[in-house]
Amino acid sequence: MSFTNENGSGIWELSLSQRVVLGICLSLAVSAAIMSQSIDSAWPWLALGATWMTAAVAARGIYTQRGANRRLFGGILATCAIVLLASLLILAERVYYTGNMHYARWLTNGELAAGTTWQDLMAGPCKGRSPLEVNEQADGQFLIRCGLLWSNSKLFLSTTFPEEGRK
Amino acid sequence: MSKYLPWIKRNLGLPLLMASITAITLGIYQAREATATQYAVLEQMYLDGTPEFRAALAELVDEPLSRWTYFGLSRAYWEETRALALPHDVPAPEIDSATARRALWDTVRQRTSRGRVP
Numbered sequence: 001m002s003f004t005n006e007n008g009s010g011i012w013e014l015s016l017s018q019r020v021v022l023g024i025c026l027s028l029a030v031s032a033a034i035m036s037q038s039i040d041s042a043w044p045w046l047a048l049g050a051t052w053m054t055a056a057v058a059a060r061g062i063y064t065q066r067g068a069n070r071r072l073f074g075g076i077l078a079t080c081a082i083v084l085l086a087s088l089l090i091l092a093e094r095v096y097y098t099g100n101m102h103y104a105r106w107l108t109n110g111e112l113a114a115g116t117t118w119q120d121l122m123a124g125p126c127k128g129r130s131p132l133e134v135n136e137q138a139d140g141q142f143l144i145r146c147g148l149l150w151s152n153s154k155l156f157l158s159t160t161f162p163e164e165g166r167k
Numbered sequence: 168m169s170k171y172l173p174w175i176k177r178n179l180g181l182p183l184l185m186a187s188i189t190a191i192t193l194g195i196y197q198a199r200e201a202t203a204t205q206y207a208v209l210e211q212m213y214l215d216g217t218p219e220f221r222a223a224l225a226e227l228v229d230e231p232l233s234r235w236t237y238f239g240l241s242r243a244y245w246e247e248t249r250a251l252a253l254p255h256d257v258p259a260p261e262i263d264s265a266t267a268r269r270a271l272w273d274t275v276r277q278r279t280s281r282g283r284v285p
Contacts, residue, residue, distance in 0.1 A: 014178045023185030030186045034193045037238055049182075131245065 011060040018056040025049030044149070048087055055080035086151075093150040101138040108155040112144065116158070121146070125154045134161065201237040206267035209240060210274050217247045225279050228272050231264075 014022065029045035058080060061073030097103060109125070126132060126146035135143045142161055147153025201209070209232070213224050220243055227236070262270075 012174065012178070016181075019178060019181045020185075022179075023182035026182050026186035027189040030190045031193055034190065034197065035238065037235075037242060 011057055011064055013060075014053070014056055018052070021052055022049050025052060044087075048084075051080050051083050051087075055084065090149050090151050094148070097145070097150075099135075101136070103135075103137065103143050103155075105157065107150070108143070108157055110156065112156045112158040114159075121156075125156075129153060197234045197238070199234060200264050201232045201234055201268075203262050203264050203267035205234070205237045206232070206264065206271045209237065210271045212240070212244045213271070213275060213278075216244055220244055220247050221275075221278065225275050228275050228279075231268060 025045050025048050029042035029049065032041035032045055033039050035041070055077055058073045058077040062070055062077060065073055093107070112121075121132070121144070129147040129152065131148065132144070132146045135145070137143050137157070140159075142158045144156045144158055145153055209224065213221055216224070220240075223243060224240065232240075
């Protein structure tokens with residue numbers, strides 16, 4: 001497999017715009033890690049940057065390779081596109097959730113059973129998922145969310161504020 | 168390694184420079200003293216926090232707190248009290264940081280035996 005295009009530059013070379021986007025991802029990773037004082041917060045942004053870089057290489061590979069290699073790069077690009085689209089949707093959900101008093105019920109995991117306490121939540125569906133947030137909805141119900149991003153969070157509706165049993 | 172160094176310089180130089188500038192800028196920003204609102208939030212956390220959290224804050228009494236320290240204490244408060252949310256609904260005090268800091272440490276001293284006025 002030759003990784004050189006007609007201009008003589010390899011497919012591993014990133015264009016200026018691709019380097020800038022990668023720089024933005026790295027900057028966001030650094031910001032997240034510094035603000036939260038935890039390297040864990042940086043991983044999603046680093047993963048996004050790595051996916052972006054892979055997509056950039058695969059996109060160039062499609063134009064420079066033929067046959068099986070081209071199909072391989074096509075597959076890689078399609079996978080990266082799906083991952084990037086999913087990331088965008090997850091971020092859009094977070095923006096939609098923030099401060100929204102009319103959160104869509106179908107995006108939640110249903111209603112909490114009556115009498116569910118804070119400890120029940122932390123020992124059950126919310127175990128290992130943080131932060132835990134509670135937002136009042138326009139209909140008077142409480143939207144309880146554990147986990148920052150929708151992909152790794154649980155959302156419940158409750159008619160009562162889950163303060164009972166709080167440490 | 169030297170084989171890949173030109174490629175790293177060419178392709179990762181700009182992204183790494185951008186990340187470094189961000190890190191330095193944020194580092195300088197975070198090293199500044201906490202704002203009056205952050206001191207007010209800490210005061211509320213102190214009143215609502217666990218004994219361990221109160222002890223940790225009492226250790227810092229009379230010191231000006233950086234934003235690093237504020238975020239560190241916020242994390243500790245979050246983890247120890249398992250709070251539903253940080254008390255961010257504290258109204259922004261219309262005072263400067265120094266006055267808010269004195270108010271925080273006055274509250275801490277009133278609650279700790281060593282600072283209690285007989």
